[in-house]
Amino acid sequence: MDSGALPLRRLSTSPRIYLQEGFASEDEIRHVLARAERDALVAAGLDVTEDATGMACEIPVEGDPVLAALAARIEAILTFACALPGPSFRFRRYARGDAHPPHVDTYTIAGAQLVATALVYLTDAEEGGETYFPHASPEPIALAPRRGQLAIWFNHAPDGRVDRSSEHESKELTAGEKATITYFVYAPLEAAKARLLPDDPEPPQASGVPARTLFCVNDHVPEETTRLLREACEARGVGYVEIDASTFDFIDTEPLPPGAMLFRPAISVAGIRAEQVLWAPGVATFYREPDGILRNIGPTPLIYERAGLPVPRWIWGNTTSRDTLRRYVEWLGGLPIIMKFLGSSRGIGVLRIDTLPGLFSTMDHALSSGYSPLLMSYVPDATHWRVIVVGDRVAGFYRNRTEEDDFRTYASEDPDDYRTPPSPEILATAIRAVEVQEVELGGVDILEHPSGRHYLLEVNFPCYFASARLVGGHDVAGAMIDWLVKKAERLAG
Structure with missing residues (x-):
């Protein structure tokens, strides 16, 4: 079936990209395109999605001799097999105007890494639709879709680290149609040492020191957050693997091995659950207690208050009684007061209440909706500090600002707000607050009153x-x- 295939060619060593013309025969292409018709996919009970990246569907290899043959030939080229028990091809059909944004194929399933990606083009696009590698060396590479052509690239360097130069995208299709099937080859990181051609560079010799790898749980985390973590890892020779919580496999994924490092910048429930499944004894996290990752202790003033830390006067909003709410307001020092719904970030769910009618109506709605907000004294004319603690030290700080006509604060773009640290007393409170929260990382929010007194608001983790x-x-x-x-x-002793 593949007798018309031309020899495999290496296009780049950074990243390692290979190309083979004529990999898939006309009979194989016709079979795949027929099976990938929407009606056929739906009739087979397969999920079909459509968005700006085209129509997509996972087609299992099992039970399809043609797909099985294609997978076997890809694995023969790679010299290693896909470690997943039920591999599949991802079919994708692009229409005019469709594209796929830049990304790196870095995922983990059942403890195996997405070491290599194999892309088979099923059509010739008339114009556009190139698979583009902007960071390839010595110059960017753009692969125009050619019917029957196979492109293979490694997502990890031979030493196991994620190869960021493998970032790629599908350029916008401007004319014709583009259809592909992709075989994602998951394997132990050792497979990244594979040499596909005799003149491929020899993989580096192992140093005898086990490589450290950070597993980062992502779920709509700001791009700059993961980029800075990745760059910090690369600068220190640490591996970086990103886990997508939105597609996490809760059946086949195994806990991480001892010595791995795990961090969850995602704040979603899916991220928390994926993090808990990945953790195992011996895995380094930012939780102080060995099993702290299995607990979900949110920030509450009671924790800090019991530890002797300064907090604004507060009380739980647990009633709609007008008389009781009037007493609460008087106890808090009078209007205005702050009403806070826990669980959100960046100021969402923090309200300033300036009138009793506003308090009454908001509490009616909150309690009828199943929420019990926190009521807190308002600290006027205060400076809002964010102090970032890592371990037992302050790693960063800045002074937040307020928007016009808003009491809530934000991080500014003015470097002056990041130069002068808060008082030593505020820094000490921040370090102690993170310790009390039983974590080793925290963005600590503290208000500083013009009198010099300061009040701890919360520890944000992550x-x-x-x-x-x-x-x-x-x-x-x-x-x-x-x-x-x-x-x-x-932990490794």
Whole structure:
């Protein structure tokens, strides 16, 4: 079936990209295109999605001799097999105007990494639709879709680290149609040492020191957050693997091995659950207790208050009684007061209540909707500090600002807000608050009154730290990786 295939060619060593013309025969292409018709996919009970990246569907290899033959030939070229028990091809059909944004294929399933990607083109696009590698060396590579052509690239370097130069995208299809099938080859990282051609460079010799790898749980995390973590890992020779919580496999994924490092910048429930499944004894995290990752202790003033930390006067909003709410307001020091719904970030769910009618109506709605908000004294004319603690030290800080006509604060783009640290007392409170929260990382929010008194609001874990680096130059991500590496070494003895 593949007698018309031309020899495999290497297009680049950074990333490692290979191309073979005529890999799939006309009979194989016709079979795949017929099976991938929408009606056929739906009749087979397969899920079909459609968005700006085209129509897509996972087609199992099992039970399809043609797909099985294609998979076997791909694995023969790679010299290693896909480790997943039920591999599939991802069929994708692009219409005019469809494209796929830049990304790196870095995922983990059942403890195996997505080491290599194999893409088979089923059509000739008239115009556009190129698979584009902007960071390929010595120059960018653009692969125009050619019917029957196979492109293979490695997502990991031979030493197992994620190869960021493998970032790629599908350019917008401007004329014709583009259809592909992709075989994602999951395997142990050792497979990244494979040499597909005799003149491929020899993989580097192992140093005898086990490589450290950070497993980062992502779920709509800001791009700059993961980029800074990845760059910090690369600067320290640490591997970086991204876990997509939205597609996490809760059946086949095994816990991480001892010595691995795990961090979840995602704040979603899916991210928390994926993190808990990935953790195992010996895995380094930012939780102080060995099993702290299995607990979900949110920030509450009671924790800090019991530890002797300064917090604004507060009380739970647990009633709609007008008389009781009037007493609460008087006890809190009078209007205005702050009403806060826990569980959100970036100021969402924090309300300033200036009138009793506003308080009454908002509490009616909150309690009828199943929420019990926090009521807190309002601290006027205060400076809002964000102090980022890593381990037992301050790794970054900045002064937040307020928008006009808003009491809530935000991180500014003015470097001056990141230069002068808050008082030593505020820094000490921040470090102690993170310790009380039983974590080793936290974005601590503190209000400083003009009188010099300060009040702890909360510890955000995880926390957004990118602006501290991008504007203020505080290398928070570097401090995080350094802390996890040392912790992993301690856990490994």
